[in-house]
Amino acid sequence: MSELNSKSSSSALAQTISNPRRILAISHESSVDLLTALITDLTGSPPLKTGSEDVNSSLAGTTHHLSLKTKYYTASVPIWLDLINDDQKGEWASSFLSDDAQEVLDVLGGVILIFPVTKVNEGRRHQEVIEQVGRVVKEGLGGWEWGGVSIAVGVGGDDAEDDDDGVVDEWDDLCAGLGMEFVHWEGKTEKGKRNEFGERVGIERVREALESNDWDFGVGPGSDDDEGEEEGEDEFDLGVGVGKAEDMEALKRAIFGRDEEGEGSNEEGGEDGLNDEDIKSLERMMQKLQAVRDMSAGLPEGERKRMAKKAVEEVMKEL
DSSP: OHHHHHHHHHHHHOEEESSBOEEEEEEEGGGHHHHHHHHHHHHSSOSSOTTOSOHHHHHTTOEEEEEEEOSSEEEEEEEEEEEEOTTTTTHHHHHHHSGGGHHHHHHEEEEEEEEEOOOGGGOHHHHHHHHHHHHIIIIIIOGGGSSSEEEEEEESSOOGGGOTTOHHHHHHHHHHHTTOEEEEEOSSOOTTOBOTTSOBOHHHHHHHHHHTSOOBOSOOTTSGGGTTOOTTSSEEEOSSOEEEHHHHHHHHHHHHTOOTTTTTOOTTTTOOSOOHHHHHHHHHHHHHHHHHHHHHTTSOHHHHHHHHHHHHHHHHHHO
């Protein structure tokens, strides 16, 4: 009876995280099957919808969910799936390290990369992918100092104990140098299996690392930031969220260098319309807002509102 009460008490104390941070899961496009297997084994369901014809295009850019439940919290963590191809080279990392992508990095709580284990000198393509992801982890998230989980899952090859050629160790060293924990996975369920140090291995180690992470993003719908943003208020839509009309007017004044009293008084300067600098400013604004729009797709409305508001504030500061 006391054991039952203890379990009930623990369940009652567990926090429900309504607005968790996100996981970014990546592989080279040639390893889409490995990424699919990883997500399926980790979450219990495949990431692709039944009837999808083009595996590559249907997987990249989609979102799956991982249910985590411990005695401390429960959460449904969104997993953003992405694929890197040979044509992207250094562009993939650069896009995540741009100023416009800071909003995305801010909401990440985990990064998972998966690749096949081969001899390092035979897997240059996958080494480049690791370096791309590692660059984002080190430069964008802080490497080993980051308060999130960064894992590189190597699939196949011999166990570390049987790795006479040191292949697994080479990949381990490469990943560690880029701020990522290397986890060797045989590609199948390995329940209860542990290494020579008594540590979990494979998917169980990945799940263990994810469960021990802090997923609470800290803000969400209903927070103080959302007060006063009731439905029906005079609002404008930037494509990334919803903001107040006065914010839009302030943005216009920042772009065009006018206040309400001066609007319409183009006669003094003899100029009618926008000059080159105005156009450049407008283009910068639209590029930034478009980037935020793309990044915020799929986020809760409250989060999109905050991202839109922050984007407007940053544009106004720049101008």
